[in-house]
Structure formats: C-alpha cells, structure tokens
Amino acid sequence: MGPTPEWEVSEWLGTPPAETLAGLRGRVVVIEAFQMLCPGCVSHGLPLARKVHSTLADEVVVIGLHTVFEHHEAMTPVSLKAFMHEYRVTFPVGVDTPHGHGMPMTMQRWGLQGTPTLIVVDRGGRLRAQAFGTVDELALGGALGSLLAEETVEWSAGRSRGMTGRRAG
C-alpha cells in the first residue's frame, strides 16, 4: 500500500496545516469532503468533523475539502466563506481545484463517490478509511484510537475496523 495521492487545492480558507499531505507524515489526518449545499454534509458530516476537531484536536489533524461537483455557480468561494462563518467551521478548508463543471481534481484522483465522504490517513500517509455517507461516531472513535496507537515508522497490517458508511448506488 503506497501513500495517499496528494490533494490539489486552488485556495485555502483558514490556515492550511501543511502545503501538502506528505507534509503531515507522522500525524493521523481526518479529511471531510463536503459541499456547502449538501444537506447530509450540514446535518451529519461537518458536525462529526467538528467534533473530531474539538475532541481530538491535539492528536488528529482535521481538514475540510470543498469538493463541488454540482451547482457550481451556487457554491463559489465567496459563498463558502459566508457558510464557514455562519456554521462556525474553525478547521481549515481547501477548495478542491475545479475541473470545468464536472468533478474537481482531488475528488477524481481519490475516487470519491459523493459528499459527505470522510477520509482517514494514518501516520504513515496511507489511506486507511474512506466512508461515503453516514459514519458511526463510536466506530470512528475506535478506528482513530487504534491508529493513534500505531507507531509511525513500523507498519502493521492492522485490521481496519469497519466504518458504516452509506454506499452510493
């Protein structure tokens, strides 16, 4: 298993934790891919990411990724900035680089199925979970607790505790 491919971000809102994902090697990283007008992102995905951020901020790096693949004209960075202010999103959010009116660059590269998708990267930079839809909080906590206990260098195959994402069609 190789490292997770790099993100491609056209603009950051808030201070990015690093220029590249590789720059976060040694940390457990949670990335919430969302769209500001996606109801499931607003009611479930972002509140969960916010909770990881407030509960485990010292140990887990939380990042938002605005992966706009529909209603592009309604979800511009200007609108996103107002959204983040109103919804008190305090972790940094990168705008996934647009690719015309289709799926943005990182979303394509990572093969995301839709929004919200929660992505977990381990200390070694490896993708360990990618869950589309609803993620169970207890199971997510279990997975993160387990990943935090892993050494950075020494790689153990480690069973991945399943997260109950709702898969698309």
Place this chain on the structure above:
Amino acid sequence: MGPTPEWEVSEWLGTPPAETLAGLRGRVVVIEAFQMLCPGCVSHGLPLARKVHSTLADEVVVIGLHTVFEHHEAMTPVSLKAFMHEYRVTFPVGVDTPHGHGMPMTMQRWGLQGTPTLIVVDRGGRLRAQAFGTVDELALGGALGSLLAEETVEWSAGRSRGMTGRRAG
C-alpha cells in the same frame, strides 16, 4: 387592528399562491422568513414550515420569504434556487426586494428582528403572530387550529396563544 402590510417581492421561485397578501383573504397564511445560510433556519425554521405545509396543506397557505440582510453576495437567487432544490423546499419562496446592503423592503416594513421568523396571518388578513427564533410545534398547531376555526368575516378579539419565539437582544 388593520390588515398586514403587503409584501414586496422582487422574484418568485415556485408558483406564488397569489400576487398580493390581500389576494389570500379568507385563508390562514404562514410565512417563514429565512436566509439560506442561517443555521437556525435550516435546522428549525424551514423544517417546521415544511411540516405545516405537509400536514395542513389543504387548510393553511405556506410561503417562504428570503429576507437577506447579511452576506448578500453569498445568497443570490441563483444560490437560493440550488438550495431549494437540495433541501426539497416545495412551497413557493419570494425574494424580499433588496435595499442596498441593509434589510430588504418587506423585512423593514414588517419590523422583523432576524431569521428565522414565523408569521401567521388570519383569514381576515390580520397579523396574529410573529415569532423570531424557535417556535414550539404544539403551540403553533394550537394557534393554527384556533385560527382555522374562526369565521372570516366576523372578527373576534380572541386571545392569541403565545408562541415561544426566542427574542433577539
């Protein structure tokens, strides 16, 4: 008590139930004043309006009023249209006529304190309740049941059952 002043709408999304509020004389009307990026509107105000619409649609006219008084550039009609699609808002929504970057026209005229605000107009066209913030569902049902029982023509002073709106500062 005179009739409720007219709304001033620059654009309708969905088919308006009437050109003017006066045109709805004889009906009980619920108007939900909201902003698409206001968290309390998304989590509380609009779901309640949607519930009145689905539960009492035959008897009560439900209308949304998009009263943008902040982040104007982030809540344009284009964004609102995407929002209504994603959040399955099926009742008609009027865009309150903008007045520069301040409070829009109807919001000023009706003296609204913020969003969400739920407004109830009786069969006689009189304003019977204007509740800013959280509205209790049981109390709202009680008020509507009582208003529906009133005759159009004959006006009875009728105690207005209080709705527990959260008042602003």
Place this chain on the structure above:
Amino acid sequence: MGPTPEWEVSEWLGTPPAETLAGLRGRVVVIEAFQMLCPGCVSHGLPLARKVHSTLADEVVVIGLHTVFEHHEAMTPVSLKAFMHEYRVTFPVGVDTPHGHGMPMTMQRWGLQGTPTLIVVDRGGRLRAQAFGTVDELALGGALGSLLAEETVEWSAGRSRGMTGRRAG
C-alpha cells in the same frame, strides 16, 4: 355520538381532576394511556402528554391512565409511584382497574389497542380522537386548538383533523 364511557380506576396517584369523566364536562381532556415499562410510552407518549400539560395547562386537562396488560408483577402501583417520581410526571395518573392478568377494565371498555394511546375528549364529553402509537405534535396541537374553539353546548360535526397514530396488527 354519545358520551365517552366512564373510566374505572382502582387508585389515583396525584390529585384526580374529578371523580368521573362526566365531571369534566365543559373541558377538553387529554388522556395518555401508558405502561411504565413500555419504551414508546417513555420516549414518546409521556413526553408529549407532559408537553400538553405544560403548554396548555390552563385550557386542557391532562390525565395519565396506567393500563397494565403485561408484566403485571413488574408494574405495580409501588413501582409506578417510583417511576412517576423519577420521570417527573406531574399530572395525575389513575391505575386502570386490573382484571386478572388480562387487559384492565377501562382499556377493555374503550377498546384500546395497546400503549401508548392518546385519547381526546371534547367539551361535550364525546370521544374525538384515540391514537395508538406515535402522535404528531403539530397535528395534535391543531386538533386541540380546534376543539378549544368549539362551544360546549352547541355541537358541530366538525371534521376531525387526523392524528398520525401507528396502528397495531
């Protein structure tokens, strides 16, 4: 439509509002039939009755009826008393007179299907709604608002607004 048959209560916890249902003529009455170990009663039925009691206490009489039809030995008046204390039930509760290990007397007489069941009696003593299972708060409010607007003496057929009870079997 004749008057609702009388209840048959072996014991009251709290001060009963009247000796008989007939004694409440002129008032709108809500009766919550429940069992203390029924999960749907604890999570839905009793909180709704408590809400009617706190929101409309001046206008609507709220009464609990403990209709034990299973686990009789686990839901004695001694246990019920502790339950009412712990769950802060402040409206009076009558113990439906037991009939061996089957359905108690009032439950039989009123033809209740299970618990929770919410019963609404109008000012004229007539049964106007009997809803088994989940009752929608907005619809209940609407029904009560409408009944409160009715005159006691003059009987109007009045369409009964449907309450969305979950029917058994």
Place this chain on the structure above:
Amino acid sequence: MGPTPEWEVSEWLGTPPAETLAGLRGRVVVIEAFQMLCPGCVSHGLPLARKVHSTLADEVVVIGLHTVFEHHEAMTPVSLKAFMHEYRVTFPVGVDTPHGHGMPMTMQRWGLQGTPTLIVVDRGGRLRAQAFGTVDELALGGALGSLLAEETVEWSAGRSRGMTGRRAG
C-alpha cells in the same frame, strides 16, 4: 496500579461472560452500572452500552450491573427482567448484591457516584475509566480503540483519553 476489585453479584440475568472479573483478563471490558428507573440510564447509558455491544462485540465484553441504591422495592429482579425484555437488553446483567437499603456491595467497593456510570477495564484487569453521567461517544470509541491496541502483558502507562462524564455534586 492494581487490578480492579471483584464485583459482587447476587444474581445474573442472561449468561455471565465469566464468574469473576479476573476471569476476563485479556479482554477489554465495558461495565454499565445502571438502575432501571433512572431516566439518564434509559435515555443515554444503556443505549450507549448497547451500541458498544453491537459495534465492538467481537472485541469488547459488555456487561450491565444493576446497582439499586434507591426505590429498592420498585426495582426488584422481577421488574428488572421485564425491563430487559421490553428494552431489548441483550448483554448479561448482574444484580449488584444489596446491602439493606443503602448502596449495594459492588457500588460501594468501586466508589461509584451514581447512575449511569460507565466503567472500562483493560486487558490487564486494571480500571482505566469510570465516567458518571453522559459519556461522549467519539471519546469512548477513541479510548476503546486505544485500549484494544494495547498488549495484555506489557503494561504501558498510556495517557488516558478523557471521557466527558458529568460529575455529581
């Protein structure tokens, strides 16, 4: 840090996972101390224990402990049995040995402050968390994931991730 003192159980409902806590050495154990008529236990403590049981059943042993310290006559084993049936409690529950009308034996020995209390014992039999009141699901998951990653034999001081229990008085 020595091993957690043994429980003292007068009766088991369901099949106990072991005669003694010592018999569970090598496993991570979650014990939910509750009373069947405690509202916080019904709405929060037991649902959380049930969730650990269904989500992590292969890895974590979940046990209920009925620690009756009030309303003794209302929460007898007969009533508890009906409660477990109605609330679908499928993990085994031990009745904490009564001590007159005061706090039962295990509750005293473990110094529990009230109900609900969630207790976590690690693979080495050591008490690692004891949280009275509300426990955050994400934090609990994190703590369990971390404990599951620990070796049985080798004891590491390991920082204990805080669980947000509500402390009494």
